[in-house]
Amino acid sequence: MASPQMFVAPAGMAAPRGHYSHATRGAGMVFVSGQLPVSSDGQVLHDAPFEFQARQVLSNVRAALEGAGSGVAQLLQVRVYITDIGLWPAFDAIYAQWAGEARPARAVVPVPVLHYGCGLEVEAVALG
Incomplete structure (x- = not known):
């Protein structure tokens, strides 16, 4: 069974909406759960413009990484799920x-639909 310190609840992030942690630490690595465009007060920003959603998602990834003692510079892998591949150039620039x-x-990964009708979701793995 995992020790409680392996599960990270970063300050400034809304509580997860399911049975998971925003990030976990293990074997010198940090695993960030898929992050949707959810503000720190828990509002799902599915109706916001795509660029705003993208910035919120990446802000959430950064917060989860930093809450686990890591950061963007330590990223090893990022997975992006996007509902409109035509928006890829805009996301890539952000x-x-x-x-x-x-x-x-x-x-x-282009996908037909994401939870709550969001436009994208991002998960990541980094060194811890």
Whole structure:
């Protein structure tokens, strides 16, 4: 059974809406659960413009990483689920600004629908 410190509840993030943690730590790594565009007060921003959703999702990923003692510079892999692949160039530009010099491995997965009607979801793995 995992010890409680393996499960991370970052400050400034809304509580998970299901039976999971925003991030977990183990074997020197941090695993960030899929992050949707959910504000710190728990509002799901599914009706917000895509660019706003993208920035909120990446802000959530950063908060989860930092809450687990990691950061964007330690990213190893990022998976992006997006409901409209036509918005990929817009996301990639926002992502490039957010990631800076970090260039983790990345997968882009077009999907027909995401929970709550959101436009994208991002999960990540980083060094802890």
